[in-house]
Amino acid sequence: MKKELQQSIEELISASPTIDKVGVEERVARFQTRSIKGDSKLQALKMGLNMIDLTTLEGKDTPGKVQQMCYKAMHLHDELANLPTVAAVCVYPSMVKIAKSALVNSSVKVASVSTAFPSGQAPLSVKLADTTFAVNEGADEIDMVISRGKFLAGEYDYVFDEIAAIKAACGNARLKVILETGELLTLDNVRKASDLAIYAGADFIKTSTGKIQPAATMQVTFTMLLAIKDYFDKTGKMIGMKPAGGISTAKLAIHNLVMVKEVLGNEWLTNQWFRFGASSLANDILMQIRKLETGVYQSSDYFSID
Amino acid sequence: MTKENRQVDSWEYAPSLESTNHIHIKKRYELFINGEWVKPSSGKYFETINPANEEVISEIAHGNEEDIDRAVKAARKAYTEVWSVMPAAERAKYIYRIARLMHEQARELAVIETLDAGKTIRESRDIDVPLACNHFFYYAGWADKLAYAFPNRKVESLGVAGQIIPWNFPLLMAAWKIAPALAAGNTVVLKPAETTPLTALKLAEIIEASGLPPGVVNIVTGYGDTGAALVNHLDVDKIAFTGSTNVGKIIQKALAGTSKKLTLELGGKSANIIFDDAPIDQAVEGIINGIFFNQGHVCCAGSRLFVQENVAEKVISKLKERLKSLYLGDPLDKNTDVGAINSKNQLETIERYIQLGKNEGAEMYQPACVLPKKGFFCPPTLFTNVAQSSVIAQEEIFGPVLTIQTFRTIDEVIQKANNSPYGLAAGVWTEKGARIFNMANQLNAGVIWANTYNKFDPTSPFGGYKESGFGREGGVHGLAAYVKFI
Amino acid sequence: MSRLEIVKTYKIYIGGQFPRTESGRYYSPVNKDGKVLGNICLSSRKDVRNAVVAARKAIGSWSERAAFNRGQILYRIAEMLEGRKAQFVEELQFQGSSKQAAEAEVNLAIDRIVYYAGWCDKYQAIVSSVNPVASSHFNFSVAEPMGVVGIIVPENSSLIGLVSLVLPVICGGNTVVVLAAENLPLCAVTFAEVLHSSDVPGGVINILTGSTKEMTPTLSTHMDVNALVYGGTDPLELKEIQENAVLNVKRVFAYLTDWTKADAQGLHFISDVQEIKTIWHPIENVGGATSNY
Incomplete structure (x- = not known):
């Protein structure tokens, strides 16, 4: 992997541009002033639904819980015609097989977190085994976490090699690399970690586990989008983006879509390249769609919680 | 890319006009x-x-x-x-x-x-x-x-x-x-x-x-x-x-x-200076905000861009890319980024300078955009291949027109930035704190925006040096x- | 046989040198007893130009010098003046002052220099500000010298007027071109000698003698002069200066102050000839992360 880079990891990291956080905040604020109305809004809402990785990542997850969520993934709100399904469900490795069979005959993918999610505090052998298990169980996508401790300690080579090793273990499964930006703290770190992950072979980069606050702030996602943009400009290769955690309203989702559109372009606006890691977002979007169709503000009592 | 120039099947913003029915204007x-x-x-x-x-x-x-x-x-x-x-x-x-x-x-x-x-x-x-x-x-x-x-x-x-x-x-x-x-x-x-x-x-x-x-x-x-x-x-x-x-x-x-x-x-002809260690994407945004804010009708507009040679290509290509996502059109549309030129007179002045820039041999770039049929509009305009002695780099244009010059050393850019009868503002983009203070000291201008541009506040004094x-x-x-x- | 007295040649002061006027012209002002004060350089337009060039050249090192050091240099002027007090008293008397008035004027001049010496590293703290802007930026305003400042000394004051106008301006890091009182020029030139023997770098203060009428238009139209301080009393002359100043938007300050008063000094004489520069920089607010593990 490193040979393909034709530069050392150190060089890669030092080539990452610095980020001025206040400048990022200002730019993000401008995305938030975009006013999305009418057809444009409906299109965005449906697009948003189709980009969701419906997620349950709890110690108390059971087959029953996962099966119900999978049903929801395929039947978001049958009352409304022409709705897409979500993009994927996201579960722990032990639930992959259950999800896979629940989603049989649907286009909904199964994503599995792995690599000792969420902390990632395990040896590489364990992480590889974790990943291989999930892939063997049928996971279409693997959401790994990087070793933030190693990253913060400056062991970039370790982080890079680990990502590359997991990528190799993924086989045909697409790899999403979770940076856990809430633990990296600075946007400079977010950018460096993004570059590491992208160059080490990530198919997607993802903000957070959902277990740490702040999670997918727009500042963080923006910074990651710029890393994707720079990589694309340099290599012509597209990398996907997945903000996860904290995006629970349709409004925030639309702001994210605006940001993707204006930074990366319309090409990225499919679930092939952009995902929301979220659990409660779907219902909020559904309520918005219903509101657009009926003109009446909605109650959560009328939308299933699975 | 303007709204008129939309792609099929892609997601575009529908018009979102601010309502005018609550306003009272006498005849x-x-x-x-x-x-x-x-x-x-x-x-x-x-x-x-x-x-x-x-x-x-x-x-x-x-x-x-x-x-x-x-x-x-x-x-x-x-x-x-x-x-x-x-x-x-x-x-x-x-x-x-x-x-x-x-x-x-x-x-x-x-x-x-x-x-x-x-x-x-x-x-x-x-x-x-x-x-x-x-x-x-x-x-x-x-x-x-x-x-x-x-x-x-x-x-x-x-x-x-x-x-x-x-x-x-x-x-x-x-x-x-x-x-x-x-x-x-x-x-x-x-x-x-x-x-x-x-x-x-x-x-x-x-x-x-x-x-x-x-x-x-x-x-x-x-x-x-x-x-x-x-x-x-x-x-x-x-x-x-x-x-x-x-x-x-x-x-x-x-x-x-x-x-x-x-x-x-x-008036002013303020320099916006980008060093190679600048937070590059925010600097690009600062350039945009510096010159296209209010269609460039800003006395302190960062109308003279100075980019360190070793990052010039990168900055200019990012800048051109960014221009494509600026929406030009009806100022009342909440999604419009670049509105109308204030008057026919001013539009003519700007167009005269753009022509002059071309005549001077500078290279012009404007993003593809369809101008509204009525009203006074001018697309965001960049000029590269500009010298200190080009008229478009000396005179205040008061429009969305940016001249881009490159520099090699800090001495050179200080000299060029100060080489103007004006002294209203200047922008400096670098990660190096010590350099910011040096630049802030050396630049003859009443306002220095370091790693930012076109910021105003009632508590903050504003005004110029020299002319x-x-x-x-x-x-x-x-x-x-x-x-x-x- | 009595010894033949050596008569002093009064020269002008440009860039730390004592040239004669490049024009080779002289004038001989007389005192009220009709005695000729001396052969004084009748400086030309070119001398004004040379003085401005010298002042511009000196601005960088003078304005960037540590304020504390500027204070020491100004204090040194006072020391040197104290040492040559007798000569100034004599010249003032020769120009028509009573002995008592002459002594008082020299003493006041020395004290005024000490006063401004003390301001060098203090005015900044008073005139600067930190501005609490509403956005996430650190914002502060500082005073900076305007640059090259032309000073027209009052006609009726040989020493104290000159000192009172020049000192606050250089205290603030500007460099100056001074047009001395046309008919009371002796102390101005001798003051230049004091400057020369103190540690004031050449070009910081340039002093020209001659016809104000002749020099003022050149100085006030000069495109490389940033500001003018007018100590005269002629409203027509001031108007002309103000009109000329328009060429490059010079700042013009006119003072009708009685400089012999002990309180004819103050911070504003420094701060008037300062630009305010405001600097913005973002403040990165990071943190607030919490763990749910």
Whole structure:
């Protein structure tokens, strides 16, 4: 992997541009002033639904819980015609097989977190085994976490090699690399970690586990989008983006879509390249769609919680 | 990419026009003198149009010498009998009240500003109007604290202040002028720009509603002749002018040998400097914000870009890329980034400079965009291959036109940045703190934006060096323009 | 046989040198007894130009010098003047002052220099500000010298007027071109000698003698002069200066102050000839992360 880079990891990291956080905040604020109305809004809402990785990542997850969520993934709100399904469900490795069979005959993918999610505090052998298990169980996508401790300690080579090793273990499964930006703290770190992950072979980069606050702030996602943009400009290769955690309203989702559109372009606006890691977002979007169709503000009592 | 140029099947923003049904614009505006709306003695009116569609919005009184005289007399009377003898804390409360009323009418003010000036609703709503309100709110608090502003000196108000403001930030400039003048205890005769008189007149309505004593603020609309009458009026104690350096010089000359106090906020050709270690994406955004904010109708616009040679290619390509995601179009659309040029006249000036740039051999880049059929529009424009000796890199264009030069060393860029008759502002982009302080020190300009650009705040003094004028507006330093020392 | 007295040649002061006027012209002002004060250089337009060039050249090192060091140098001027007090008293008397008035003027001049010496590293703290802007930026305003400042000394004051006008301006880091009082020029030139023997770098203060009428238009129209301080009393001359200043938007300050008063000094004489520069920089607010593990 490193040979393909034709530069050392150190060089890669030092080539990452610095980020001025206040400048990022200002730019993000401008995305938030975009006013999305009418057809444009409906299109965005449906697009948003189709980009969701419906997620349950709890110690108390059971087959029953996962099966119900999978049903929801395929039947978001049958009352409304022409709705897409979500993009994927996201579960722990032990639930992959259950999800896979629940989603049989649907286009909904199964994503599995792995690599000792969420902390990632395990040896590489364990992480590889974790990943291989999930892939063997049928996971279409693997959401790994990087070793933030190693990253913060400056062991970039370790982080890079680990990502590359997991990528190799993924086989045909697409790899999403979770940076856990809430633990990296600075946007400079977010950018460096993004570059590491992208160059080490990530198919997607993802903000957070959902277990740490702040999670997918727009500042963080923006910074990651710029890393994707720079990589694309340099290599012509597209990398996907997945903000996860904290995006629970349709409004925030639309702001994210605006940001993707204006930074990366319309090409990225499919679930092939952009995902929301979220659990409660779907219902909020559904309520918005219903509101657009009926003109009446909605109650959560009328939308299933699975 | 403009909205007209949309791709099939891609996600585009539907038009999102700010509503205009809540605004009240009279068919005709008279002069606001001594708390009353009076007809101009000439009986003449002129039209103010919406530069985005060339439709007439309203008819405006053309004040002449006689009207100015009436206004100055009213201001003098109000000064002597009411305003200068009122307890300062009471004065403050009137100014606070104006700030509050402006806040309440913020949306209406923003929409009217956009209609009259062509600036985008996003800017008038998020920048111009809030800053204008805040300016009143800030200076209100100074009224009864003037003694603290000038250590060991006794101050007094000047009397009647004549104020002439430009068309680029009509309401904001009115606020910058009126608020400190009133706080310091002066009365005011304000002359708005002929292409953008409406928000000043709305402000007059707000002032009327605030119960401010008649004559404390008078607003006399008109053209250059109206302004000249104000400048030359014998009973005016102070002139504050924001506008072109040429007119500023005429005023400075007219005031020679008089005891009138003068502050001038004039033109600029400000340098925006990008070092190779800058936060590059934010710098690109800073360049955009520096030159395309308000269609480049900004005296402190970062119109001369200097990029360190080793990152020039990267910065320029990112810049061009970014230009593609700027929406140009109807200023009332909430998603418009680049609005209309303020007037036909100004559009012609800008186009003349663009032609000149091409003739000078500079390389021009404009993003593909379809200009609206009506109204005055100019696409964001970059010129590369520009030298220090190119006219487009020397003269103020006052439009969305950026010249790009490269540099190799810090000495070179300091020299080039300072190599201008102007000295209003400068931008510096680098991660190195020590270099920022050095640059801030070396650049001859009144405002240095380090890793940011085009930021304004009522607490922050603004004004230029050299031919960009003298005196400061904003902050404690802005008070000095409106007091005399005894 | 009595010794033949050596008569002093009064020269002008440009860039730390004492050239004669390049024009080779002289004038001989007389005192009230009709005695010729001396052969004084009648400086030309070119001398004004040379002085401005010298002042511009000196601005960088003078304005960037540590304020504390500027204070020491100004104090050194006072020391040197104290040492040559007798000569100034004599010249002032020769120019028409009483002995008492002459002594008082020299003493006051020395004290005034000490006063401004003390301001060098203090005015900045008083005139600067940190501005609490509403956005996430650190914002502060500092005073900076305007640059090259032309000073027209009052006609009726040979020493104290000159000292009172020049000292606050250089205290603030500007460099100056001074047009001495036309008919009371002796102390101005001798003061230049004091400057020369103190540690004031060449070009910081340049002093020209001659006809104010002749020199003022050149100085006030000069495109490389940033500001003018007018100490004269002629409203027509001031008007002309103000009109000329328009060419490059010079700042013009006119003072009708009685400089012999003990309190004819103050911070504002420094701060008037300062530009205010405002600097913005973002403040990165990071943190607030919490763990739910």
